[in-house]
Amino acid sequence: MLTVAEAAIEGGATVIQLRDKVASTRKLVEEGLVLRELTRRRGVLLIVNDRIDVALAVDADGAHVGQDDMPAHLARRLLGPERILGVSAGNLEEARAAVEAGADYLGIGPIYPTRGKLDAGVPVGTQFVLGLKLRYATPLVAIGGITAENAGEVIQAGAAGIAVITAVVNAEDIAAAARKLATASSSKVEKGE
């Protein structure tokens, strides 16, 4: 795991996300503490997916919650005002609720069809990114199905950053793939694992 995160940082990732839906809490905390040390040393952000308890325990920079996770307003209360709260939004109503709950960024996606997560849902397209960009000042992070080839048009539509899971992990040379993506988007690349 460390190898993947380190390689992603080498390639230009500015955010590392700890994501593991099957590990025990003990294991998550151990992984999180290792990533915390790495990300602090390398000056990149650490965001914990779903688990606010783990985010607080390892002193992560923030947490990201989806629609099956902690409701955003409770997540914000637990995290306090300083830590970063990201919230996944797949439609306008979810986006509005997330903004009202105090989300620091919205995770929007999947933009394109994706094979990384089976439960990722129906692709929303770049139109949705554009629609949110016009409505809210909250930064949008595009997630799902994004490759070096289509990253440009996602940024064009108004995404402040892009999150990559499959594109980087499936690539043989992780650092090179991340670098290619970072170049393509000329923006932040978030690396989930």
Add this chain to the structure above:
Amino acid sequence: MLTVAEAAIEGGATVIQLRDKVASTRKLVEEGLVLRELTRRRGVLLIVNDRIDVALAVDADGAHVGQDDMPAHLARRLLGPERILGVSAGNLEEARAAVEAGADYLGIGPIYPTRGKLDAGVPVGTQFVLGLKLRYATPLVAIGGITAENAGEVIQAGAAGIAVITAVVNAEDIAAAARKLATASSSKVEKGE
């Protein structure tokens, strides 16, 4: 689920534990909020197993962590000094660490062979309860394999309370079974689910 918790309270349970290792965080929070309303109305304690985030989100009275969950000292830090922290201990070393981390009670077990949890481990017997009772002032809650028939000797050995999972849930009349256990132990009965 509500039915089981309500029946357990009818039968004399003074603590309800929310325990679900497979539910999504969203589901756990929803279940926890329902149990919080019930337990508050009935004047019994609500303890959340493993998930400190859920315990904080639903304003539970405390949390219980096992050896695969959040390390006890981190759990204590996240819960704050007021909420109850229970820690499972299966041997002397784990018990000592839990006491040092500020556990309000130790979950000791399984005392007897159990069929409720496959990962419950080797039975520690009442001798272990007695050994801890002599060493520490921290209340001991006995867990695992306890029935109306053997509850008395567990209390005799020094347990402040007993936690029941299979004994109550397997019984056809939950309230009656809990009542029988409460009578047998003449002490607190914790009801996990």
